[in-house]
Amino acid sequence: MATSSNIVICTGFAQGLRLICKHLLRRGVRTIAVEDPWHNQQRATVRAFGFRVIPIPVDEHGIRVDLLRKTEARAVIVTPAHQYPTGAVLSASRRSSLIDWACLKNALVIEDDYDAEYRYDREPIGALQGLAPDRVVYCGSASKILAPGLRLGWILLPADMVSDVASEKHEEDLGSPVMEQVTFADFINRGELDRHLRKSKIIYRRKRDLMIAAINKQFPSFRVRGVAAGLHLMVELPSEVDESALVASALEHAIGVYGVRPYRLRKGPPALILGYGALSELRISKGIQDLRLHWNPFLLE
Amino acid sequence: MATSSNIVICTGFAQGLRLICKHLLRRGVRTIAVEDPWHNQQRATVRAFGFRVIPIPVDEHGIRVDLLRKTEARAVIVTPAHQYPTGAVLSASRRSSLIDWACLKNALVIEDDYDAEYRYDREPIGALQGLAPDRVVYCGSASKILAPGLRLGWILLPADMVSDVASEKHEEDLGSPVMEQVTFADFINRGELDRHLRKSKIIYRRKRDLMIAAINKQFPSFRVRGVAAGLHLMVELPSEVDESALVASALEHAIGVYGVRPYRLRKGPPALILGYGALSELRISKGIQDLRLHWNPFLLE
Numbered sequence: 100m101a102t103s104s105n106i107v108i109c110t111g112f113a114q115g116l117r118l119i120c121k122h123l124l125r126r127g128v129r130t131i132a133v134e135d136p137w138h139n140q141q142r143a144t145v146r147a148f149g150f151r152v153i154p155i156p157v158d159e160h161g162i163r164v165d166l167l168r169k170t171e172a173r174a175v176i177v178t179p180a181h182q183y184p185t186g187a188v189l190s191a192s193r194r195s196s197l198i199d200w201a202c203l204k205n206a207l208v209i210e211d212d213y214d215a216e217y218r219y220d221r222e223p224i225g226a227l228q229g230l231a232p233d234r235v236v237y238c239g240s241a242s243k244i245l246a247p248g249l250r251l252g253w254i255l256l257p258a259d260m261v262s263d264v265a266s267e268k269h270e271e272d273l274g275s276p277v278m279e280q281v282t283f284a285d286f287i288n289r290g291e292l293d294r295h296l297r298k299s300k301i302i303y304r305r306k307r308d309l310m311i312a313a314i315n316k317q318f319p320s321f322r323v324r325g326v327a328a329g330l331h332l333m334v335e336l337p338s339e340v341d342e343s344a345l346v347a348s349a350l351e352h353a354i355g356v357y358g359v360r361p362y363r364l365r366k367g368p369p370a371l372i373l374g375y376g377a378l379s380e381l382r383i384s385k386g387i388q389d390l391r392l393h394w395n396p397f398l399l400e
Numbered sequence: 401m402a403t404s405s406n407i408v409i410c411t412g413f414a415q416g417l418r419l420i421c422k423h424l425l426r427r428g429v430r431t432i433a434v435e436d437p438w439h440n441q442q443r444a445t446v447r448a449f450g451f452r453v454i455p456i457p458v459d460e461h462g463i464r465v466d467l468l469r470k471t472e473a474r475a476v477i478v479t480p481a482h483q484y485p486t487g488a489v490l491s492a493s494r495r496s497s498l499i500d501w502a503c504l505k506n507a508l509v510i511e512d513d514y515d516a517e518y519r520y521d522r523e524p525i526g527a528l529q530g531l532a533p534d535r536v537v538y539c540g541s542a543s544k545i546l547a548p549g550l551r552l553g554w555i556l557l558p559a560d561m562v563s564d565v566a567s568e569k570h571e572e573d574l575g576s577p578v579m580e581q582v583t584f585a586d587f588i589n590r591g592e593l594d595r596h597l598r599k600s601k602i603i604y605r606r607k608r609d610l611m612i613a614a615i616n617k618q619f620p621s622f623r624v625r626g627v628a629a630g631l632h633l634m635v636e637l638p639s640e641v642d643e644s645a646l647v648a649s650a651l652e653h654a655i656g657v658y659g660v661r662p663y664r665l666r667k668g669p670p671a672l673i674l675g676y677g678a679l680s681e682l683r684i685s686k687g688i689q690d691l692r693l694h695w696n697p698f699l700l701e
Contacts, residue, residue: 110411110573117572144571248578270445271418272411276577277549 105232107264108275111252112211115238116141116176118267119209120148122260123174128207132172134162136184136362145176154364157182159324161189164196173206179227180215184333184362184372186325194227201234207257208235214243216296219304220327233257241283243330243376244296251279303330306375306383313387314373320398330376333359335368341397342369348393354386406533408565409576412553413512416539417442417477419568420510421449423561424475429508433473435463437485437663446477455665458483460625462490465497474507480528481516485634485660485673487626495528502535508558509536515544517597520605521628534558542584544631544677545597552580604631607676607684614688615674621699631677634660636669642698643670649694655687 109115123131131145135154145152155167155175162177177197179189189197201208210227218224228237232255240252256264268274286292310332311323322335336342342358349356359370375383410416424432432446436455446453456468456476463478478498480490490498502509511528519525529538533556541553557565569575587593611633612624623636637643643659650657660671676684 110577113571114573140571246578247574250573250575250577270414270441271572272415272551273548274551276411276551276580277547278580279577 105256105258105261107254107256107261107268108280109252109254109268110250110272110275111240111242111247112213112238113141113144114268114271115240115252115254116144116209116211117148118254118264118271119236119238120145120150121267122263123150123207124148125263128174130170130172130174132167132170132175133364134177134182135364136359136367137176137178138183139361141176142364152364156365157185157187159185159187161187161193162197164193164200167197168200173204174209175201175206176209176211177227178211178213180212180218180224181326181328183211183213184331184357184359184370186329186331186333188224188326188328189227194230198227198231198234201231206234210235210237212237212239214329216244217300217303217330218326218328219300219307228255233259236260245283245292249279249283251275251283303376306378306380307332309380310373310375310383310387313384317387317391318394318398324370331372331374333370333372335370338368340369342371344397345371345394348397349390352389352393354390354393356390406557406559406562408555408557408562408569409581410553410555410569411551411573411576412541412543412548413514413539414442414445415569415572416541416553416555417445417510417512418449419555419565419572420537420539421446421451422568423564424451424508425449426564429475431471431473431475433468433471433476434665435478435483436665437660437668438477438479439484440662442477443665453665457666458486458488460486460488462488462494463498465494465501468498469501474505475510476507477510477512478528479512479514481513481519481525482627482629484512484514485632485658485663485671487630487632487634489525489627489629490528495531499528499532499535502532507535511536511538513538513540515630517545518601518604518631519627519629520601520608529556534560537561546584546593550580550584552576552584604677607679607681608633610681611674611676611684611688614685618688618692619695619699625671632673632675634671634673636671639669641670643672645698646672646695649698650691653690653694655691655694657691 109118130151130153132153132155133142134157142152153170153172156163161179161182167175179194181188197208200206208227212226215223226237228235237255238252241249314321314323314334320337324333324335342360346356346358357372359372410419431452431454433454433456434443435458443453454471454473457464462480462483468476480495482489498509509528513527516524527538529536538556539553542550615622615624615635621638625634625636643661647657647659658673660673
């Protein structure tokens, strides 16, 4: 549940995470568990505040809550609706298990709901925050659902965190720009955001299907992971393939492909992240075809 | 001189100052000189980064550069166009003396040009930055000249600081909102900002003159300080008057008047800050009249 009294408006998850980190430090928290793999830049932010970072493996059902339970962590950052980058969705039993852990340990779950609206095979799953509003900090943003250039995000907070995080926000930049907030509220109230999401879901789903078909055709040994959602794919490579060689080769030909290794804290199979949100369908087909040519030498070994 | 290669866009002086503080820490700077009096919140920001803060007195010609020279500081934060809150303008000889100090000591001048456009008695004075672009960090903002809700500011940097400060900005929030930047650039290009400034200068000057006349009439023992500029007045009180009693009394009657004492690091005469930017002419006259009634008991002592 969101009411105006438990929301702090921020410029996106990057700032939201920083505000939360500052609050956790003041609460005496010194250790944060994170999903592994996860954003390396956001992990760097957490570390820059001096937190010890505990990596918790992710499988096809999301974060391994059983392993989280064995740690000393009193805070965890998760992407339950669509894990980044694996594309896994946190299963129902893990969701309740995670909330159970948070209640038992008096711990905090930081939920990054970065692209939850883009679920193509079913309705989006409800946020964890709805299950335990006093144990979950929810972070949402207009970056994926509308435009990253807006720099508009929102944090739903447990009641006892609101005034502290709001003060931090005020100290950082005296508050977010007003115009976007008013405009975005109007956009939502007029039903335009819903219309935009319905329309863009169809477009993104087509792009996703097209990219998967192209990958399956050109690279039959690659395995597309994750549910039908979001704006990117994670593709697992055969274990003998050199992930970073593929990334470097793509980059050389000006094709943006990311390796998962920089996102991992523990070893894992070689894998790539391919985004399709901003590409035309033509560019997607052409791009995968081109990659086939450029990657041939690395795959034949 | 500003070119696109030495500007970092930020959300205003609050963020700009934080980015500069981070850079100075990495450069090994541990001491910053500031004007006294100056914003207490911004001083708190500087201190929060662990800097030792050296207060340098301000007189009617601006910061006492002769006293700055005697310190160990290698960085100073100044408001040369319109000192906050005294309203003094840094004199021509002090300006060159300040730049001279910066070059001699290889020091950095951080110039907060918060309301420089609002000069009512003559053309605005050029920025310090133009005198020594490699020794001055210039901070500008749309907050005073257009609207604080925009959260749009800009930092002009010496060439060797640009990439570092730009990285800090990216790390903090991945960049400022795009829409305002495009709109503001268009607003400037079409000459609208100049028209807006010409128009609002007339309005603010009338308000200022009105407020000064009202103060002189109701409080003949008060002394209005500072040049004809900006959006606020500093008023010096007779030495026996209790500054904080006046502030509390005004607040009790919902009139926003600020004391200068919280802004001071060293002792100074009792003084008040009165803003007129957002008030109608009627409210200004009425407000000063009302203050006369409320303050009578404190002034008769």
